[in-house]
Amino acid sequence: MSDASINASPARKKGRVDEASFGDYFALLKPRVMSLVVFTALVGLVAAPVTVHPVIGFCAILFIAIGGGASGALNMWWDADIDRVMKRTKGRPIPTGKVEEGEALAIGLALSGLSVIMLALATNIFAGAFLAFTIFFYAVVYTMWLKRSTPQNIVIGGAAGAFPPVIGWIAATGSMAVEPWLMFALTFMWTPPHFWALALFMRSDYDDAGVPMLTVTHGRRATRVHILVYTALLAIFAVGTSFSGVGGPIYLTVSLVLNALFLRGAWTISRRDEDDAEADNFKVERGFFKLSLLYLFLHFGAILAEALLKPYGLGGWS
Structure with a gap:
C-alpha cells in the first residue's frame, strides 16, 4: 500500500461522493442568514428618502449579500472545530469534509475584498467602508473573540446582523x-x-x-x-x-x-x-x-x- 493511500482521509477514500459541489460552496455563505441580510438591506435602501436607479440598487444589494456571505464563510472557517461537535452544525461543508478549512478562508477573504470594493464603486466609499467594518465585526469581534469568551456574545455580536439596513441606507444616500x-x-x-x-x-x-x-x-x-x-x-x-x-x-x-x-x-x-x-x-x-x-x-x-x-x-x- 502506498503512502498516499495510507494518508488519505476518509473523505478522499470515498471518492466523488464526498467531493464538494456548488451547493457545498454556496452553503459556506450561510444562505439563510444571507437572505435576512438581503431583505433588511433592501428595506434600508428603499426606505431612504432618495430615488435610487434600479441598476445601482440591484448592485448595492448584490454586493451587500456577497459581503454577508463572505462573513459566513469566515465564520465557518474559524468555527470548524465546534461545528464538528454541535448537532445543529455538524452537517456543514467543513465538518463533513466536503470543503477544506483553507478553501473556506480563501473564499471568505476573496469575497470580502470583492464585495467591499465593488459596493464602494457602485454606490459610495462610505457604504463600502461600512460594509468592511461589518464583515470585520462579525468575523473578528464576534466570531473570534466574543463568541467563545462571554455569555454576552449574542448581545454585543448581534450588532453585526443589525448593520445591513444601515448599509443599504448609506448606499442610497451617502450619509447617516x-x-x-x-x-x-x-x-x-x-x-x-x-x-x-x-x-x-x-x-x-x-x-x-x-x-x-x-x-x-x-x-x-x-x-x-x-x-x-x-x-x-x-x-x-x-x-x-x-x-x-x-x-x-x-x-x-x-x-x-x-x-x-x-x-x-x-x-x-x-x-x-x-x-x-x-x-x-x-x-x-x-x-x-x-x-x-x-x-x-x-x-x-x-x-x-x-x-x-x-x-x-x-x-x-x-
Whole structure:
C-alpha cells in the first residue's frame, strides 16, 4: 500500500461522493442568514428618502449579500472545530469534509475584498467602508473573540446582523440619519431573545462545544428571565419606530399585534420550569423561536410597505 493511500482521509477514500459541489460552496455563505441580510438591506435602501436607479440598487444589494456571505464563510472557517461537535452544525461543508478549512478562508477573504470594493464603486466609499467594518465585526469581534469568551456574545455580536439596513441606507444616500439606526435597534434588540430561545432547546450543543452561551453560564432559568426583559425592551423600540420617518399606520398596526404576541410568548417562557419544558420537548420555546423569525420579517415588511406607498400618499403619517 502506498503512502498516499495510507494518508488519505476518509473523505478522499470515498471518492466523488464526498467531493464538494456548488451547493457545498454556496452553503459556506450561510444562505439563510444571507437572505435576512438581503431583505433588511433592501428595506434600508428603499426606505431612504432618495430615488435610487434600479441598476445601482440591484448592485448595492448584490454586493451587500456577497459581503454577508463572505462573513459566513469566515465564520465557518474559524468555527470548524465546534461545528464538528454541535448537532445543529455538524452537517456543514467543513465538518463533513466536503470543503477544506483553507478553501473556506480563501473564499471568505476573496469575497470580502470583492464585495467591499465593488459596493464602494457602485454606490459610495462610505457604504463600502461600512460594509468592511461589518464583515470585520462579525468575523473578528464576534466570531473570534466574543463568541467563545462571554455569555454576552449574542448581545454585543448581534450588532453585526443589525448593520445591513444601515448599509443599504448609506448606499442610497451617502450619509447617516436617525431612521436607519432605528432599524438597526430593531434587529439588535431582537437578536438576543431570538437566539436565547434557540439555546434553550439546543443547550447540549453549546455545552458540548464549550461555547459560553447564557444557558450554559447562567442556566435556563436566568435565560428565560433575560428573554422576557429583552423582549419588553424590544417592544419599546419596535412600537416607537412607528412614529419615525420610516413608520406609519401600517407599521404601527403590525407592530402592536406582533409585540403583543411576542410579549405573551416571552412571559409564558419566563414562567416555565424545566420539567414542563422537557416533558413537551420545549414546544413553547420552539414556537417562540419560529415566531421570532416572522416577527422580524413582518416588521421590516411593514417598513417596506410604508416606503413603497408614500409616493401615492398612502404611507407614513403625512
